[in-house]
Every structure is written in structure tokens, then in C-alpha cells.
Amino acid sequence: GAVVSQHPSRVICKSGTSVKIECRSLDFQATTMFWYRQFPKQSLMLMATSNEGSKATYEQGVEKDKFLINHASLTLSTLTVTSAHPEDSSFYICSARGGRERVGSPLHFGNGTRLTVT
Amino acid sequence: AQSVTQLDSHVSVSEGTPVLLRCNYSSSYSPSLFWYVQHPNKGLQLLLKYTSAATLVKGINGFEAEFKKSETSFHLTKPSAHMSDAAEYFCVVSDMRGYQKVTFGTGTKLQVIP
Numbered sequence: 001g002a003v004v005s006q007h008p009s010r011v012i013c014k015s016g017t018s019v020k021i022e023c024r025s026l027d028f029q030a031t032t033m034f035w036y037r038q039f040p041k042q043s044l045m046l047m048a049t050s051n052e053g054s055k056a057t058y059e060q061g062v063e064k065d066k067f068l069i070n071h072a073s074l075t076l077s078t079l080t081v082t083s084a085h086p087e088d089s090s091f092y093i094c095s096a097r098g099g100r101e102r103v104g105s106p107l108h109f110g111n112g113t114r115l116t117v118t
Numbered sequence: 119a120q121s122v123t124q125l126d127s128h129v130s131v132s133e134g135t136p137v138l139l140r141c142n143y144s145s146s147y148s149p150s151l152f153w154y155v156q157h158p159n160k161g162l163q164l165l166l167k168y169t170s171a172a173t174l175v176k177g178i179n180g181f182e183a184e185f186k187k188s189e190t191s192f193h194l195t196k197p198s199a200h201m202s203d204a205a206e207y208f209c210v211v212s213d214m215r216g217y218q219k220v221t222f223g224t225g226t227k228l229q230v231i232p
Contacts, residue, residue: 006161034220043208043222044162093161106152107220109161 003027004096006110013084014118021079021113023094029074030096038091050077084117120145122211124223132231137196139226141209144190151192152210153183204230
């Protein structure tokens with residue numbers, strides 16, 4: 001089945017630094033990737049949708065200058081949390097959908113990244 | 119517009135007894151419906167999906183769900199719970215048109231008591 005690899009699984013950084021999270025589709029071409037944020041004991045909140053080669057579409061309330069998303073190739077999307085602060089600490093999950101998959105087909109999820117900002 | 123309601127935030131069952139996790143949805147168009155499972159600090163794994171074919175859908179690990187249009191429900195069931203089933207479960211609806219949006223329910227935490 002389709003595999004999505006997300007790296008790193010855990011990262012601890014100091015306040016004010018930037019952190020990059022990678023999301024790779026290993027055995028399919030991901031024309032669309034989604035980035036979610038999950039607060040403790042809550043559901044996933046869609047942050048942005050990225051299509052290969054174009055700018056990401058951010059959900060209302062998500063700061064595009066703080067959460068930089070790059071989808072430069074069909075197998076890689078990155079989320080960079082810039083100038084991280086403790087309130088950015090969260091669980092970030094990416095998901096991907098292949099170009100050949102029908103609309104309404106399931107998403108393939110990475111295993112998530114636990115970000116802790118100290 | 120679409121939405122998903124998971125009626126129970128926590129469900130507790132004894133090992134070997136049936137599991138029922140409830141999900142109701144609303145959608146302006148024919149929806150695709152999914153159940154995902156999430157273990158602690160992990161991503162989401164697809165259990166099963168409904169995409170307008172058979173209304174009774176069988177998934178992995180013995181789970182199944184029945185799409186009931188008249189009740190706008192897509193409840194997840196399993197005849198006999200295992201300890202390894204303890205996790206968070208999310209009901210998800212996706213609009214069949216265009217590419218978005220995927221809407222997540224708030225999740226149901228399943229506890230399995232030995």
C-alpha cells in the first residue's frame with residue numbers, strides 16, 4: 001500500500017529557532033499533501049493544502065509566514081515552523097493523496113512529528 | 119457543507135466483548151466515509167472506507183462499519199475487542215466532488231479492560 005514517511009518523529013528546539021519537518025511519499029507520486037496539527041486529546045486541524053509546484057493554500061487563522069510549506073517535488077513536502085515558540089508545541093501530521101487516486105479516496109498519513117519548543 | 123459527529127469521546131469495553139463506536143455525518147453531496155485508528159504518538163491508519171459501493175464495509179483487524187443513509191450514520195463495530203484495539207478512532211467524511219474537504223470527527227478513545 002501507499003506509504004508516507006514523516007521525519008523527524010520527535011524534535012525539541014529552543015524558542016526562536018526554526019524547525020523543518022519532511023513528508024515523503026515513498027511509493028507513489030503525491031500531487032496533493034495536507035498538513036495537520038493535533039492538540040492533546042483533540043482531533044486533527046487542517047493547516048494547509050499543498051499541490052506540487054504551486055503555493056500552499058492555508059486554512060483561516062493559520063499564519064503562512066510562520067508555517068512555511070514547500071511542495072517542490074511529487075514525493076516531498078516540507079513544513080518549516082519559523083521562530084518557534086512554546087505555543088507551537090504540538091503534534092504535526094502530514095498526509096498525501098496520489099494524482100491517480102479518485103476523488104474521495106483515502107488519505108495516506110505519516111506517523112507524525114512531536115514538536116516541543118522550550 | 120459537511121460535518122462529522124462522534125457521539126462518544128470515550129468508550130470502555132471488556133476484552134472479548136463487542137465494540138460500537140458511533141458516527142453521524144452530514145454532507146450536501148454523496149460522501150466518502152472512513153474510519154482511522156491512531157495509536158499514541160503515531161499517525162493515522164486506515165481501518166476501512168465507504169465510497170458508494172456496498173453499504174456494509176469490512177476493514178482490517180476484524181472491524182466493520184455500515185453506511186445507513188436514512189440515519190446518516192456510519193458506526194464502527196467489532197464482535198470481540200482485543201487489548202491491542204485500545205486507541206483513538208476517528209470518523210472522517212470526504213466530499214466526493216473536487217479535492218477537499220476532508221472533515222475529521224473529534225475522535226473516540228477506546229479503552230479495553232482485561
